[in-house]
Amino acid sequence: MRLLLSITVSVALAMFTLVGCGGNGSGFDSDGGDASTDGTVGMDSPFGFGDTGTGDGAGCVGLQCQQTCPTGTITGTVYDPANINGLYNVFVYVPNDPLDAITDGPICAQCQAPASGSPVASATTDYKGDFTITNPPIGTNLSLVMQLGKWRRHISNLTFTCGPNPQADHSLRFPTKQHETSPDDNIPLMAMTTGCDSAECFFLGRIGIDKSEFTDGVTGTGRVRMFISPNYSGGTFPGVTASSTTLFTGAGEMAKFDIIFDACECDTYDRGGAGSTDVGYKNFLSYLNSGGRAFTTHYYYNFFASTTQCFSDTTCQGQTPLPTVGAWEGNQGLAMAPAADCPNNTQGPSCLTIDTAIPKGMALAQWYQNNNTKIEPTWGGEKFGYVGLTDIREDMGKLDPTFVTAGTATPWLYASGSNTFPTNYDGYYFSFNTPMGTDPTTQCGRAIYSDVHLDNEYSGSFPGYCPANPNTSDHAPNELALEFLFFDLSSCVQNDTQPPPPPPF
Secondary structure, rough: OOOOOOOOOHHHHHHHHHHHHHOOOOOOOOOOOEOOOOOOOOOOOOOOOOOOOOOOOEEEEOOHHOOOOOOOOOEEEEEEEOOEOOOOEEEEEEEEOOOOOOOOOOOOOOOOOOOOOEEEEEEEEOOOEEEEEEEOOOOEEEEEEEEEEEEEEEEEEEEEEEEEEEEOOOOOOOOOOOOOOOOOOOOOEEEEEOOOHHHHHHHHHHHHHOOOEEEEOOOOOOOOEEEEOOOOOOOOOOOOOOOOHHHHHHOOOHHHHHHHEOOOOOOOOOOOOOOOOOOOHHHHHHHHOOOOOOEEEEHHHHHOOOOHHHOOOOOOOOOOOOOOOOEEOOOOOOOOOOOOOOOOOOOEEEEEOOOOOOHHHHHHHHHHHHHHHHHOOOOOOOOOEEEOOOOOOEEEEOOOHHHHOOOOOOEEEEEEEOOOOEEEEEEEEEEEEOOOOHHHOOOEEEEEEEEEEOOOOOEEEEEOOOOOOOOOOOOHHHHHHHHHHHHHHOOOOOOOOOOOOOOOO
16 A cells, blocks of 8 residues: 655755655665764764764864764663654754744645754664664753644753663653643644544544534634534534535635645545535645645545545435546455464454565554553454454455555555565555645655544544553554554655655755
8 A cells, every 4th residue: 555845045954855855765774774873964974064073173063072072872662652662763852052933734845844943963764763873963952743744743951871771661652732831842733533443532532632622613722623514423523513515615725734634434425525516525635735745545536536436325426526546346344364374353343464575564553563462451462474353344356556656655454365566456444645646755745545434433522532542442453553644644745666765854
């Protein structure tokens, strides 16, 4: 399931930007993390230009002059906001200058929030969330920044000595609230439409976003703006009246948000607008092509499929302008028999294969295996490279190999069994970059399609109906796998056949 940078007036900066976000893969190690942890940002670094700042007093600036201990290290683990699972591909660095504010809404740039503050020493987390920064500046009142796309946390008042500087376990995590402990703490601005899947509980319990951030889609100020589907009959959201119709068909509404997350609506409802004018579909395509990020699932296949691909679904209006990446086949409701690769999957049952042929796919397999023991004893025991899921569907048959081999579409989870990969298989989770059919190095948007469900629709008032412990849900393995992929949605757009480079700075 395989599932864009502005030209500057400075030639050197333009060269730097292309290297920093272009996906050449230098410095990638076998763990799925960034091996370039020597702390340099100079001419000898594969990702930057400028003075190395080794502290010899010759041309150093600010904290570069305090990089006097090449053997010094900073180590730690970066966790999700819930402070449970370590996160992959997080850029961790010591800033030399104040950080720039992160603006809301998409721009057509592969990395929409470069690492600001002139990093002097940095590293990228591996699949466990672990990192090692070498040659940090030595002294007091220092800072550490963790960033993945528009997710950011700034920890201040730290002291680094000439030697090991391990950060206490679970002391480093992404924020649960906007500006939680620093004005620099940031959560992407997200629009969430309600549906049969209670995705709001996924955000609250699994990801760890504070309940105060869930507010009305139009009048609210939280980082998760809620839009109620006209076809929704589940729980209630105090203070929320905005309609998903407003989000889809209103001029410029989508462009306000960094991420749009659409929960399954239990049918292929028309999202095009009154009179089937296709306005909702055109808005969606425009949003993606301008750098937007969107997560869609199950019946939202009509955002991608044409009317003729909706089969007998009378409510599926489909559309014509949005390119497709494969052969849509409508809601098949497929559930596969348990497989020896997923021995404990007795509730679903289905067993899917992770595409470990790509660097991020390998990291997903490692990450999932490292964390699935937390959802025992009901689940677990999968062989490496497999995930045992429940309540999945099949709406995409075969991805177009043209898009897959070109690096536009990225398969993540596909059906195990007799199908051959990547030319003939059933895709259950994939991402693709936009604008479709363009050079992968200039694409700036990303769309995700998932046939993997989250928790079922609840009744009552949010957040009271959400499970206190997300690992007790019968959709726990689904949510665990989707956590990795949700944070990847926030990261820089790239050709996913390459290891992820650090963001430009």
